[in-house]
Amino acid sequence: MPMVIEGSHWLGLDYLFNPQKRLYWGYLLSTAGIVIVYCLLKRQPITSTLDKKIWWHPSARLDYSYFIVASIIKMSLLLPWMLGVGEVTYWTLQLMEALLGYQQKIIIDRQWVVLSYTLALFLLSDLSRYCLHRLMHTIPFLWKFHQVHHSAEVLTPVTFYRVHPLENFLFGFRYALVTGFITGIFIHFYGANLAILDIIGVNIIVFVFHILGDNLRHSTIHLGYFDTLEKWLISPAQHQYHHTVTGTTVNYGGILSLWDRLFGSLRLSSQEDHYHYGLNEITTRFNSVWQLLTQPFILLKKER
Numbered sequence: 538m539p540m541v542i543e544g545s546h547w548l549g550l551d552y553l554f555n556p557q558k559r560l561y562w563g564y565l566l567s568t569a570g571i572v573i574v575y576c577l578l579k580r581q582p583i584t585s586t587l588d589k590k591i592w593w594h595p596s597a598r599l600d601y602s603y604f605i606v607a608s609i610i611k612m613s614l615l616l617p618w619m620l621g622v623g624e625v626t627y628w629t630l631q632l633m634e635a636l637l638g639y640q641q642k643i644i645i646d647r648q649w650v651v652l653s654y655t656l657a658l659f660l661l662s663d664l665s666r667y668c669l670h671r672l673m674h675t676i677p678f679l680w681k682f683h684q685v686h687h688s689a690e691v692l693t694p695v696t697f698y699r700v701h702p703l704e705n706f707l708f709g710f711r712y713a714l715v716t717g718f719i720t721g722i723f724i725h726f727y728g729a730n731l732a733i734l735d736i737i738g739v740n741i742i743v744f745v746f747h748i749l750g751d752n753l754r755h756s757t758i759h760l761g762y763f764d765t766l767e768k769w770l771i772s773p774a775q776h777q778y779h780h781t782v783t784g785t786t787v788n789y790g791g792i793l794s795l796w797d798r799l800f801g802s803l804r805l806s807s808q809e810d811h812y813h814y815g816l817n818e819i820t821t822r823f824n825s826v827w828q829l830l831t832q833p834f835i836l837l838k839k840e841r
């Protein structure tokens with residue numbers, strides 16, 4: 538790999554060219570388009586979204602430097618330990634065969650297999666994200682680490698990556714478990730000729746949500762959907778409310794708000810118009826890259 542490309546890989550700068558990442562240039566471009574339409578409809582000057590007080594706020598600047606450091610940590614320390622989807626798929630296949638014995642493959646139209654595999658991956662991935670996110674809030678040990686994300690005082694698309702490496706590890710572990718498990722089940726019943734419906738390598742359902750402005754969740758654009766839709770899909774304003782000092786007990790959903798509705802943690806954006814981001818805990822300090830990385834451990838030690 539040429540040195541320049543390898544360097545950008547380690548620093549996370551290749552995210553701009555990776556459709557699996559929210560900062561992919563195509564998603565940023567579609568987000569910009571949505572922002573322009575939003576401003577025109579609200580009769581708000583487009584320049585108001587470029588406010589230096591937000592983009593150059595100490596909290597936003599910390600997000601930018603943390604993004605680079607966290608990316609190096611991910612590449613050097615986390616990746617080598619990360620559980621692989623292939624391993625989980627293999628274990629699931631072994632388990633299925635031990636439990637049910639050899640399965641004669643079910644022959645159905647391939648398009649139905651592809652469609653149901655795509656849907657199963659999306660639904661179970663989103664549900665497991667909801668569950669883990671909720672646990673990050675409700676288990677005191679995990680909250681120490683998830684506070685890093687909630688310590689942001691202003692939201693920009695880069696805030697999405699203000700996540701402690703331990704949380705990155707847990708979400709990576711969840712991804713491998715869920716994807717590997719579903720893949721194993723499908724291979725057991727339908728054979729290894731699997732594929733998902735995708736656009737440039739991304740699950741088509743996830744791609745649509747990225748194009749529709751996932752990046753606005755961490756932004757100053759309070760885009761809410763009407764109440765009925767917000768009972769199914771998390772709007773940017775709903776995730777922004779989750780970032781307020783009083784909103785951390787609601788709206789844990791990734792893409793679907795359905796889980797929030799089913800498990801009693803849904804709050805609609807029409808119920809709220811006050812957005813004050815950050816943490817309640819005034820004794821906690823997350824003001825530097827070093828503090829973002831070490832503060833959770835200091836908090837844990839203090840409790841002992």
Ligand SMILES: [Zn+2]
Nearest residue numbers: 670674683779
């Ligand atoms: Zn949270």
Ligand SMILES: [Zn+2]
Nearest residue numbers: 686697755780
């Ligand atoms: Zn967030």
